Every structure is written in structure tokens, then in C-alpha cells.
Amino acid sequence: MAKLSLLCSLSVCFLILFHAQAYQQSQRQSRCQVQNINALEPTQNVQSEAGETEHWDQNNEQLECAGVSVTRHTIQPRGLLLPHYHNAPKLTYVTQGRGMHGAAIPGCPETFQSSRQYEQQQQPQYPSEQGKGQEEPSEQVQGQEETSEQGQGQEKRYTQGDQHQKVRQIRQGDIVASPVGVANWFYNDGETPLVLVTLLDTSNNENQLDDNRRTFYLGGNPQEQRQQQGGSPFQQPPGSQQESSSGNILTGMDKRILAAIFGVRQETVSKLMGENDNRGSIVQVENGLGVIRPPRVGEQEQEKEEPQGRPNRLEESLCNMRLRINIDNPSHVDVYNPQAGRINRINSRKLPILRAFNLNVERGVLYRNALMVPHWNLNAHSIIYATRGSAQVQIVGNYEKPIYDGELKQDQLIVVPQNFAVVKKAKDQGFEWVAFKTNDNAIVNPLAGMTSAIRAMPEAIIQNSFRVSNEEAKRIKYNTEELELLAPRVQSEQRDIA
Numbered sequence: 001m002a003k004l005s006l007l008c009s010l011s012v013c014f015l016i017l018f019h020a021q022a023y024q025q026s027q028r029q030s031r032c033q034v035q036n037i038n039a040l041e042p043t044q045n046v047q048s049e050a051g052e053t054e055h056w057d058q059n060n061e062q063l064e065c066a067g068v069s070v071t072r073h074t075i076q077p078r079g080l081l082l083p084h085y086h087n088a089p090k091l092t093y094v095t096q097g098r099g100m101h102g103a104a105i106p107g108c109p110e111t112f113q114s115s116r117q118y119e120q121q122q123q124p125q126y127p128s129e130q131g132k133g134q135e136e137p138s139e140q141v142q143g144q145e146e147t148s149e150q151g152q153g154q155e156k157r158y159t160q161g162d163q164h165q166k167v168r169q170i171r172q173g174d175i176v177a178s179p180v181g182v183a184n185w186f187y188n189d190g191e192t193p194l195v196l197v198t199l200l201d202t203s204n205n206e207n208q209l210d211d212n213r214r215t216f217y218l219g220g221n222p223q224e225q226r227q228q229q230g231g232s233p234f235q236q237p238p239g240s241q242q243e244s245s246s247g248n249i250l251t252g253m254d255k256r257i258l259a260a261i262f263g264v265r266q267e268t269v270s271k272l273m274g275e276n277d278n279r280g281s282i283v284q285v286e287n288g289l290g291v292i293r294p295p296r297v298g299e300q301e302q303e304k305e306e307p308q309g310r311p312n313r314l315e316e317s318l319c320n321m322r323l324r325i326n327i328d329n330p331s332h333v334d335v336y337n338p339q340a341g342r343i344n345r346i347n348s349r350k351l352p353i354l355r356a357f358n359l360n361v362e363r364g365v366l367y368r369n370a371l372m373v374p375h376w377n378l379n380a381h382s383i384i385y386a387t388r389g390s391a392q393v394q395i396v397g398n399y400e401k402p403i404y405d406g407e408l409k410q411d412q413l414i415v416v417p418q419n420f421a422v423v424k425k426a427k428d429q430g431f432e433w434v435a436f437k438t439n440d441n442a443i444v445n446p447l448a449g450m451t452s453a454i455r456a457m458p459e460a461i462i463q464n465s466f467r468v469s470n471e472e473a474k475r476i477k478y479n480t481e482e483l484e485l486l487a488p489r490v491q492s493e494q495r496d497i498a
Contacts, residue, residue: 032065032417037395037404039412042072046223048280050079051193058202058213062415066381066438067203069213070413073186075082075099075194078285081186082248083218088207089357090178092186093327093434095387097194098171100291101324103184108319110163111490116374167291173328175361177353178208179318183218187289199436217248222281248274325351327363327434339365339487340370341426348440360437366391366426369488373480374423374447379437382416384408391424391431408433411433421447446481 040062042054051074058069075081075097129354170176170186178184188194202211217221250258251273258269271277326332327344335343344363348355360380366372366389374396386408395404397420407427408414416422418438424431446452454462455477463473480486 013262023061033418033429034061035399035403036372036417037062037414039404039406039408039414040321041412046280046290048222048282050279051075051081051282052252052286053281054212058211064211065417066383066415067201067211067382068383068436068438069200069202069214070302070383070385071198071200072411073194073196073198073282075186075188075196076284077188077191077193077283078288079188079194079282080285080289081196081282082220082222083183083185084281085181085218086178086200087180087209087212087214087459088200088202088204089359091357091359091361091436092176092178092196092198093361094170094172094176094354095171095191095195095197095434097188098169098190099186099188100289100422101168101170101184101186102165102291103168103178103182103323104165105179105182105318108165108475110165158189163343168324170324171326173326173363175325175327175351177323177351179353179356180204187401189289197434201357201438203438206356217281218250219248219252219272219274220279220281220283221277222246240256250274260334271491285308313496320382322351323353327361331412335484337482337485337487339367340482340485341366341372341430342374342483347442354440356441358438360440360442361441362435362437362442364424364431364433364435366424366431366458366485368426368428369486370426370430371486371487371488372424373449373452373484374421375444375484376419376421376447377416377437377439378443378445379418380437381418382422382442383436383438384414384416384433385435386410386412386431386433388432389429390427391433392427393425394423444484449483451483452480 016407036327040060042058043057044055046055053480054074056063056070058064063069073081076182083102168176186194186196188327199287200213201207202213253273255266255269256271258272259266262269262272264272325346327346329344330342333342334345342365346354346363347359348360354360362382364372388410390409393404393406393408394402395414396402397417403420404414408424408431447454449455457477459470459473459477462468462476463470466473466476468476
């Protein structure tokens with residue numbers, strides 16, 4: 001009977017979860033009736049002691065359609081983006097600079113170690129425990145004494161040494177994966193600003209809250225604006241500011257409980273809770289960050305720092321899973337045209353953790369006036385962030401006119417919905433971008449070139465579909481021999497087909 005009751009309970013839970021996910025999916029699809037798209041820039045800027053954080057409007061219909069939230073952090077030298085975690089999987093692209101990244105994965109060993117020593121010394125006993133007949137301290141004093149350090153009469157004084165989980169070196173071009181709920185931090189150990197563009201997949205099944213971006217800090221007193229969407233069951237508590245989010249995950253907890261848990265004085269607890277801390281989410285580390293880390297190595301050696309991943313079976317641990325890969329390395333390109341540019345694509349075969357995220361990343365470089373042929377993503381939305389230069393971009397769907405026809409400039413963002421065709425033509429300074437796609441094995445289907453849909457069709461189909469002659473059908477099918485990227489062409493250039 002007990003087993004039957006448990007099975008019934010599990011069935012109900014799975015049924016509720018299935019309907020909740022189906023409802024969220026239907027809500028997202030209803031928001032994807034996009035008929036007009038604009039290049040987006042950040043709408044919110046939050047200044048901190050050692051940098052700034054910029055958010056794109058997550059209520060924008062393009063981002064709602066894709067089910068994502070995008071943020072850019074600029075961390076000054078010796079700046080630390082405080083430990084934090086999110087309600088959904090996150091991908092970070094390092095657009096500039098170098099630094100360090102740490103992820104505190106539950107249950108994983110502290111593999112970075114130095115010698116640790118401590119001394120145990122007798123702590124002075126409380127007056128009431130010395131048998132001197134004194135009255136017990138008042139409630140306020142007693143609370144302070146019980147949490148002064150180790151309440152058992154023993155005080156551990158740690159000297160040199162530390163141990164912690166792995167710290168990863170990051171540099172321009174790196175993709176860093178952050179699993180949902182895993183606390184992570186970033187530190188700038190370079191001489192120039194460290195710029196991070198992050199995408200949060202709020203529509204991912206790993207997120208069982210709502211579609212709002214939710215950042216949970218483990219330290220400091222970050223001050224951010226929270227954008228609420230209608231109907232969210234997780235509203236601000238009564239009496240709090242309607243649109244503000246401040247403090248860290250410990251801020252709202254009871255001081256005495258925290259003092260007892262950490263075994264520290266209440267003045268230390270006040271610091272844990274971020275009281276009187278106005279530094280924001282990116283703080284200055286005065287004398288540099290003292291952590292255990294391997295020596296910084298060259299680019300080629302750094303690529304070998306973490307072993308190439310392979311598809312993980314269930315028993316393989318997240319502790320050993322690769323979280324970082326560089327997408328800027330020209331020697332690892334997927335598409336290359338020496339006159340036009342290159343494309344690198346990172347899918348779950350190259351970075352297996354993307355399978356759990358159901359995300360994919362594309363890095364593109366177009367030389368001056370070069371083109372990327374019209375194409376569409378079969379199974380994913382594409383969120384394109386321009387990292388350098390500008391390009392003429394057109395996005396066309398099943399409407400009479402393009403839903404976007406304009407110039408996409410550096411630091412702007414645009415969303416290309418699934419199955420909508422997009423074409424890019426670089427301007428005089430060239431064009432570079434990174435695109436986050438909502439499928440770990442996103443498939444691109446070009447309209448021209450050797451692997452295109454047009455190339456795969458019989459000539460007779462092309463001839464009758466476009467009402468062209470047999471000779472024109474041959475030109476349409478065979479004139480473009482390249483793969484996706486085209487060098488600039490003279491308008492009147494034609495090729496003779498034998």
C-alpha cells in the first residue's frame with residue numbers, strides 16, 4: 001500500500017511538472033508572433049565599485065520569444081564579480097581581457113590545496129562557567145558571548161594555507177558554462193577591463209521558477225532593478241521596494257542563527273549580511289586576489305588545460321566536466337574562406353555540458369564587405385551580439401516584408417527567430433559576432449553554396465519554382481561554390497556554366 005501511495009504521488013508530481021512545462025512552452029510560443037525586430041542596446045546600467053553591469057530589457061518581445069536574458073559585465077583591473085548563481089543555465093562569452101573564474105559545484109572535492117595548519121587554544125570561559133557566583137549575562141550580552149568564536153571553549157586559529165575547488169584561467173574568446181544553481185565568480189587579474197557577455201536561458205527546463213532573470217548573490221550588498229512580469233507567483237515581500245533587488249542570500253536571515261552556524265561574532269555576521277556595504281556587485285580587491293591557481297600559460301597550452309570532453313554517461317561526475325572552451329581560435333574553425341572570413345561553432349560534441357544546457361554558440365568573423373549567405377536555423381532561435389564592426393542585416397520570415405532590415409553595430413543585440421532567414425553583409429570595417437542558439441546541436445541550412453538547400457534540389461525544381469530557364473537554373477545552383485561565406489563580388493560578375 002505504501003509503495004502504491006508513493007507511486008501515485010510521484011505520478012501526480014510528474015503530471016503537474018509536465019503540464020507546467022507545457023504551459024510555459026505554449027506561453028513562449030504565443031509571444032513569438034514577432035513581426036518587427038530592432039537592434040537592441042542595454043536599457044539598465046548598474047554602477048559598482050570596480051565596474052558596471054548592463055542589462056538588456058528581458059521584457060522585450062524578441063528576448064521573450066527566445067526565452068533568454070542577456071547581461072554585460074565590465075570588470076576593472078583587480079575587480080571581483082561577487083559569487084552568485086542563477087535560476088537557469090548561463091553561458092558567458094569573454095569579449096575582452098583576461099581573468100579567473102571559479103565555480104563551487106556541490107559535492108566536488110577541493111582539488112586546489114596548499115598546506116593548512118591551525119592551532120587549538122583554550123578560549124577564556126564565560127564568567128558564569130568559572131564558578132565565581134556571578135549572574136548570567138543579560139540576553140544581549142549572552143548572545144554576543146556565545147557567538148564570540150567557537151562556543152565549545154575551543155578556538156581554531158588558522159595560519160597559512162587554503163584549499164578550494166578548481167580556479168580556471170579565462171581570456172578573450174572563451175565560452176564559460178555555468179550550471180543552474182552553481183555559485184560562480186569572476187576576477188580580473190589583467191591590466192585592461194574584463195568584459196563578459198552572459199546569456200541566461202530562462203526558458204530552459206532546468207528553471208522551475210518563472211521566466212524572470214533571478215540572480216542570487218552570496219556576498220556583498222548588490223543593488224539592482226528587478227523587472228517583473230505579470231502573473232509571477234514570486235513577488236516582492238510586502239513593504240519592500242516594488243522594483244528593487246538588493247542584498248545577498250544571507251541578508252534576510254536571522255543573525256543569531258547565522259552566528260551559531262558559522263561560529264563567528266555578530267559583527268562578523270553583519271558583514272556576511274552586507275550591512276553598510278555600498279560597493280555593489282563588482283568590488284575592488286586592494287592587494288590582488290590570493291587564490292591557489294596554476295601558472296598562466298600560453299594560448300596553445302591553455303587549450304590543453306582542460307581535456308577535450310566526450311559525451312558523459314550518467315555515472316560521470318559534473319566535477320570532471322569541462323566548463324570552458326575557447327571559440328576564437330582560428331585553427332579550430334568550422335567554415336573558412338581566406339577572402340571572406342571564418343565561423344567557429346561550439347556544440348555539445350565539443351563541450352558536452354551544452355547537452356544539459358540545450359545551448360550552442362557560434363563565433364563569426366566577416367572581412368570587409370564580405371557576406372554570409374542567407375540561411376536559417378532549423379531547430380533554434382539565434383541571439384546575435386555584435387562584438388566588432390558593423391553589418392547590413394536582413395531577417396525575413398513568412399511575411400511580405402523583412403522583419404528587420406538595418407545596420408547591426410558593435411555592442412548591439414538582435415534575435416533571429418527559428419526558421420527565419422538571415423543574411424549579413426559586413427561594412428567597411430568588417431563584422432564580428434557571437435551568437436547563442438537555443439539548441440545544443442543547432443543546425444544551419446544555407447540557401448546558397450555547396451551545402452545549401454538550393455544545391456540539393458534538382459534543376460527542374462529550381463526552373464519551375466522560380467520560372468527561370470534551364471541555363472539560369474544552372475547558374476543559380478552552381479554559381480556559388482563556397483561554404484556559407486562569400487568574398488565581395490562585382491555586381492555584374494557571372495560565371496559560365498559548361
